[in-house]
Amino acid sequence: MDPVFIAQIALVLVIFHALLLSAAGMVWAERKVAARLQQRLGPIYVGPAGLLQPFADVLKLFFKEELRPLAADRILFYLAPIISAAAAFSAFAVVPVGPPTDFWGLLPEEIPLHVADVNVAILLVFAITSMGVYGIVLAGWSSNSKYSLLGGLRSAAQMISYELSLGLALASVLVMANTLSLQEIVNSQAGYWSVFGVETPIPRWYVFPQIVGFLVFMTAGIAETNRAPFDFPEAEQELVAGYHTEYSSMSFAMFFLAEYINMVTVAAVSTNLFLGGWHMPLLPESLGFLWFLLKVSAILFFYLWVRWTLPRYRYDQLMQFGWKVLLPIAVINVLFTAAGVIYFGA
Amino acid sequence: MIITLNHYLVLSAVLFSIGTAGVFLRRNLITVLLSIEIMLNAVNLTFIAAARQFASVDGQIIVLFVVTVAAAEAAVGLALVIALFRHRETLNPGAFTSLKW
Amino acid sequence: MELEVVLFYVFAGVTVGASVMVVAQGNPVYSVMLLIASFGGLAGLYVLLDAPFTAVTQIIIYAGAIMVLFLFVVMLLNVPREDAAEAGRGHPLNPPGARRLGMVLAVAFLAELGWAAWHVSTRQTGSLAAVPPGDVSSVGQIGRVLFTEYALPFEVTSILILVAMVGAIVLARRESQ
Numbered sequence: 001m002d003p004v005f006i007a008q009i010a011l012v013l014v015i016f017h018a019l020l021l022s023a024a025g026m027v028w029a030e031r032k033v034a035a036r037l038q039q040r041l042g043p044i045y046v047g048p049a050g051l052l053q054p055f056a057d058v059l060k061l062f063f064k065e066e067l068r069p070l071a072a073d074r075i076l077f078y079l080a081p082i083i084s085a086a087a088a089f090s091a092f093a094v095v096p097v098g099p100p101t102d103f104w105g106l107l108p109e110e111i112p113l114h115v116a117d118v119n120v121a122i123l124l125v126f127a128i129t130s131m132g133v134y135g136i137v138l139a140g141w142s143s144n145s146k147y148s149l150l151g152g153l154r155s156a157a158q159m160i161s162y163e164l165s166l167g168l169a170l171a172s173v174l175v176m177a178n179t180l181s182l183q184e185i186v187n188s189q190a191g192y193w194s195v196f197g198v199e200t201p202i203p204r205w206y207v208f209p210q211i212v213g214f215l216v217f218m219t220a221g222i223a224e225t226n227r228a229p230f231d232f233p234e235a236e237q238e239l240v241a242g243y244h245t246e247y248s249s250m251s252f253a254m255f256f257l258a259e260y261i262n263m264v265t266v267a268a269v270s271t272n273l274f275l276g277g278w279h280m281p282l283l284p285e286s287l288g289f290l291w292f293l294l295k296v297s298a299i300l301f302f303y304l305w306v307r308w309t310l311p312r313y314r315y316d317q318l319m320q321f322g323w324k325v326l327l328p329i330a331v332i333n334v335l336f337t338a339a340g341v342i343y344f345g346a
Numbered sequence: 347m348i349i350t351l352n353h354y355l356v357l358s359a360v361l362f363s364i365g366t367a368g369v370f371l372r373r374n375l376i377t378v379l380l381s382i383e384i385m386l387n388a389v390n391l392t393f394i395a396a397a398r399q400f401a402s403v404d405g406q407i408i409v410l411f412v413v414t415v416a417a418a419e420a421a422v423g424l425a426l427v428i429a430l431f432r433h434r435e436t437l438n439p440g441a442f443t444s445l446k447w
Numbered sequence: 448m449e450l451e452v453v454l455f456y457v458f459a460g461v462t463v464g465a466s467v468m469v470v471a472q473g474n475p476v477y478s479v480m481l482l483i484a485s486f487g488g489l490a491g492l493y494v495l496l497d498a499p500f501t502a503v504t505q506i507i508i509y510a511g512a513i514m515v516l517f518l519f520v521v522m523l524l525n526v527p528r529e530d531a532a533e534a535g536r537g538h539p540l541n542p543p544g545a546r547r548l549g550m551v552l553a554v555a556f557l558a559e560l561g562w563a564a565w566h567v568s569t570r571q572t573g574s575l576a577a578v579p580p581g582d583v584s585s586v587g588q589i590g591r592v593l594f595t596e597y598a599l600p601f602e603v604t605s606i607l608i609l610v611a612m613v614g615a616i617v618l619a620r621r622e623s624q
């Protein structure tokens with residue numbers, strides 16, 4: 001068999017399992033970071049420094065009884081977590097995690113480190129995360145309970161409202177990069193910025209000219225993945241856990257998996273778009289995969305930090321912020337970016 | 347066998363007929379609107395197939411406009427459905443006959 | 448069998464099957480979800496026709512936004528199943544009298560359209576494979592043509608959306624007593 005083909009299949013399997021492991025790692029990191037921010041220790045008993053805690057949690061969830069309310073719509077009730085999880089995993093398929101590599105001579109030619117090579121990659125990520133809305137809406141509806149329905153509809157409305165700002169922040173990067181393929185966008189971030197012909201030591205990442213776009217993307221990303229401070233629809237104190245109230249055991253685990261993997265996807269996409277992907281100034285390129293992991297971990301830590309520091313937005317405040325503040329900022333950012341690209345000819 | 351333009355046109359015709367049948371046979375306003383969307387999609391498929399056949403990008407642009415107009419029409423149609431439902435508490439088109447002679 | 452042929456029939460089957468189920472079965476939420484599946488099949492067909500941008504745009508706009516709107520309306524109005532409103536009518540696709548004639552006419556319509564569509568391009572080369580794709584920058588091409596030749600329809604479309612938005616809000620507003 002063709003070694004390149006085997007390498008590609010192995011890459012698919014590795015990325016899939018890495019996503020699962022990253023979700024488990026996020027569970028651990030969330031509890032540890034939350035604990036430290038609240039001046040306590042967090043999980044310390046299960047495994048060294050509590051590292052096996054997520055596996056203990058999954059094991060516990062696995063042995064719980066799988067319940068379904070009698071009046072719940074059977075097909076939709078089981079379809080909802082499937083849609084959430086499937087959309088979360090599929091969106092990562094076009095995200096490159098490192099430079100094209102031949103694994104230090106093992107392969108005859110270099111392979112790119114993503115599952116699928118699509119030249120409309122960013123739009124594909126955007127489209128698949130739009131599909132994730134259906135998992136939440138169907139979960140809310142099929143549970144046949146008023147808390148779930150309210151939580152589901154509010155969550156869906158929040159997600160589609162913040163998708164606009166997300167798309168516009170994406171568009172500002174696209175205007176600068178002139179391509180839709182994530183691989184090409186990362187490739188165009190190699191090297192350093194040169195201002196009016198003078199080379200500067202600033203790496204050529206898009207976060208530097210597009211700081212507003214980066215902030216808009218991060219904020220909209222937090223809202224898209226239903227994380228605090230935008231997590232009103234699933235807040236424990238408000239809506240009895242919202243759209244996944246009626247779920248237990250592995251269906252509940254699938255919703256949580258989907259949420260964490262969406263976070264990882266948003267972090268990975270924002271790394272590739274704004275933070276230069278696997279490029280790092282002054283450090284060897286062949287270990288690009290490590291720099292990518294470093295940046296994604298930094299963004300995920302930022303997510304956790306924000307969650308356990310800021311208070312929660314009320315639902316109407318959240319919607320007002322999305323439509324009246326974030327969207328105009330994103331639009332103006334695109335306008336200025338387009339004007340800048342035309343003027344400076346970048 | 348290779349897939350020719352004819353295949354896509356026949357598929358589009360099938361989808362269009364399904365949509366038309368839905369508009370005429372269903373007694374629920376929401377499903378009627380969904381059938382109209384099916385018809386619009388059949389037309390989109392014809393445009394894209396023709397754009398491929400004649401190597402022009404115009405078909406894709408027209409599809410973009412069709413999708414946008416379909417969005418606007420779905421929004422207004424659903425607003426009308428909401429207003430009608432508030433009035434009569436039913437979504438059966440047979441209940442809205444006050445203009446019939 | 449070539450991959451393209453298999454994929455065409457798979458996507459075509461999904462699209463037609465889902466569309467038939469949209470029309471044929473009674474639960475409105477299922478109808479909306481099946482229509483989304485039909486859009487997925489269509490997106491696959493667009494990719495086969497070398498229009499990846501249109502495929503992804505269809506998913507984002509149609510399946511990701513318009514169908515969410517439909518789903519919201521269905522859930523908020525708590526739309527009942529159709530058969531519940533008309534007891535004794537039987538299945539919606541097996542109606543008495545005039546509507547049976549309507550179904551026969553629909554099948555005749557399909558037969559005629561299908562025949563016309565099959566014979567329309569026998570005068571041309573007929574084969575889609577004869578047209579070389581080579582469109583790596585199809586998005587760039589679309590953008591270029593959209594903003595030069597079709598600039599006026601583009602601007603008119605934006606006004607159309609504004610009008611539709613205002614109209615929808617006004618129509619669906621509850622009368623303040």
